[in-house]
């Protein structure tokens with residue numbers, strides 16, 4: 001056993017083998033040297049200010065203790081956030097992922113303030129008039145009020161137009177009356193709502209002058225600011241234990257003719273005048289869904305970050321762990337030496353890079369569209385919606401699958417909560433569902449793709465992200481296969497175009513047989529989801545390859561080489577995964593697929609010596625990783641043992657339940 005301060009010998013050797021400059025790669029992932037310095041500064045301030053590592057692991061506490069502990073830490077963390085971190089980033093960047101990431105040093109599960117910061121504040125910013133922002137924003141940023149985002153109901157999450165909560169305007173008192181008419185109309189799921197929030201955004205059907213105008217957001221005080229008692233007319237509570245998010249106090253909420261002032265309707269996109277006249281301000285009907293688009297964009301970043309944590313844990317552990325023998329009597333190899341283990345893990349490193357670069361690109365696109373919308377141009381919103389929908393769906397789904405693979409890669413110890421892999425998995429698994437379910441979002445993208453196909457068919461120029469449709473439109477022949485990064489990307493575009501084309505053909509054929517459009521669409525949805533996924537994969541491959549080329553232009557040779565190997569691994573991996581589609585839509589042959597397989601296996605061998613260096617380049621501090629298996633020093637077994645000492649069950653040699661149950665049971669006669 002190594003002494004406390006020592007770094008595991010295998011990890012030392014791995015780091016010695018690494019042939020590239022780790023810092024250079026860190027800068028690329030962070031988006032430049034300046035960003036790395038800023039991130040480190042933020043981490044220093046956030047973590048030195050009192051990152052509360054718990055004496056008792058969160059998972060060993062009961063529900064109440066876990067909530068109380070999470071709230072205690074949230075207050076410590078929020079104080080650092082508002083007193084110190086916002087000064088570094090500027091208030092306009094309060095939601096920067098770097099700040100959000102420091103939170104993981106405090107919470108293994110999740111903070112009850114997460115939705116306040118992640119959705120309540122952004123909704124005030126996005127849905128309120130300047131005047132309303134002046135009232136709510138300072139209080140929310142200073143956390144004098146704490147909010148949740150209550151949209152989903154017991155009966156409806158996906159179909160927002162089907163929400164049942166009503167907000168009926170009363171011109172006599174100039175108030176809205178909130179009402180939950182049915183059990184299914186109860187708000188359900190909102191994070192922070194159950195125990196913590198005293199305010200929340202409520203999405204409700206707006207009625208005025210006897211007419212329903214659809215769903216709109218309202219800001220509602222639900223608890224007394226002093227006593228925290230629910231206000232009369234409010235029924236609120238926690239929805240109960242779930243697969244993850246157990247310290248987020250997800251809540252339910254019902255209204256019994258609860259009155260709020262007229263000005264609590266968030267009025268940037270639509271207004272109700274004092275006399276009850278409804279005025280539509282926005283030029284696009286779906287701008288009330290703006291917070292969801294924002295969060296979907298940020299979730300691609302979340303997918304990358306959480307995956308980078310999981311794969312850092314799994315690769316370091318795989319360098320430390322030795323198991324089996326390659327030949328009788330030989331020393332046990334590091335499990336990282338097994339090609340099957342490399343197959344599980346290297347694609348996860350590449351996927352984290354691919355999503356990070358895609359997330360950066362998507363964020364840039366989002367800010368450009370926002371700027372256009374401020375000028376009154378909403379033309380680019382549908383493309384952003386289509387993009388953010390599919391990228392959110394695919395990145396969260398792939399990240400969850402990869403994190404689970406990282407857990408498999410860690411064998412039994414990966415199943416321990418102290419590895420942090422179960423927390424990471426349950427957190428990311430939820431992201432596939434919330435903020436728009438995977439299938440539902442891909443079908444939103446499919447709507448856009450079908451329209452784009454029809455435009456291409458009519459010889460109109462389509463938007464940039466589907467420009468390949470113009471090129472692919474006339475090809476009845478299979479696209480010629482070339483085994484190069486560009487060739488793979490082009491082939492994936494051909495797959496996407498081929499699938500969209502087939503969907504359109506099938507919808508039309510079904511209509512010809514007498515089906516109406518809705519039924520024809522419905523019957524084609526399995527293919528539409530597959531087409532949208534294919535489109536999304538072609539986008540990720542294209543963005544990853546081109547961005548990495550751009551970002552490594554001035555890099556040192558070895559950095560260029562290792563990142564080239566990783567990017568190529570990603571492209572080849574997906575070509576192999578989708579070989580059936582390639583056979584269908586390109587001229588690829590079985591022989592070409594054999595060559596791809598060989599190339600893939602060669603790439604695993606080439607990447608192997610740099611594997612630990614590559615995960616070190618994510619530069620994740622131990623406080624943020626929070627894993628017995630993944631710490632920088634590789635003291636895996638020591639940490640597992642140390643964790644055992646913190647388990648309350650081990651505080652006494654004999655459990656009191658022995659006398660109570662086990663002894664009487666053993667002594668009882670059958």
Ligand SMILES: CCCCC/C=C\C/C=C\C/C=C\CCCCC(=O)SCCNC(=O)CCNC(=O)[C@H](O)C(C)(C)COP(=O)(O)OP(=O)(O)OC[C@H]1O[C@@H](n2cnc3c(N)ncnc32)[C@H](O)[C@@H]1OP(=O)(O)O
Nearest residue numbers: 095100117118157158159160286289298385434435436447
């Ligand atoms: C310290 C800082 C902290 C930072 C934190 C960082 C990260 C994390 C942050 C927070 C995350 C933490 C926790 C989050 C918890 C989760 C919170 C939630 O889940 S909130 C609830 C979210 N709910 C959903 O996402 C519901 C999904 N459903 C929908 O979005 C919609 O209902 C729909 C499926 C899109 C269908 O809507 P609708 O029926 O109204 O529309 P359609 O008839 O299908 O389409 C009509 C038309 O409109 C277009 N469209 C739809 N949506 C949008 C949009 N958002 N923007 C633009 N356009 C849109 C659609 O494409 C159609 O167009 P067309 O084809 O041209 O007619």
Ligand SMILES: Cc1cc2nc3c(=O)[nH]c(=O)nc-3n(C[C@H](O)[C@H](O)[C@H](O)COP(=O)(O)OP(=O)(O)OC[C@H]3O[C@@H](n4cnc5c(N)ncnc54)[C@H](O)[C@@H]3O)c2cc1C
Nearest residue numbers: 149150151152156157158189190191430433434435436439
């Ligand atoms: C951890 C967590 C936190 C959350 N936090 C919040 C929060 O803070 N605030 C909030 O308002 N909400 C929150 N939610 C709710 C979340 O946004 C919804 O659960 C999510 O949008 C999915 O909606 P649903 O539950 O109605 O699923 P459903 O729509 O009922 O989905 C069930 C199944 O039906 C399928 N399906 C549904 N509609 C269609 C369709 N049109 N076509 C094809 N298939 C379809 C789906 O693909 C899925 O397989 C949270 C959820 C979770 C899990």
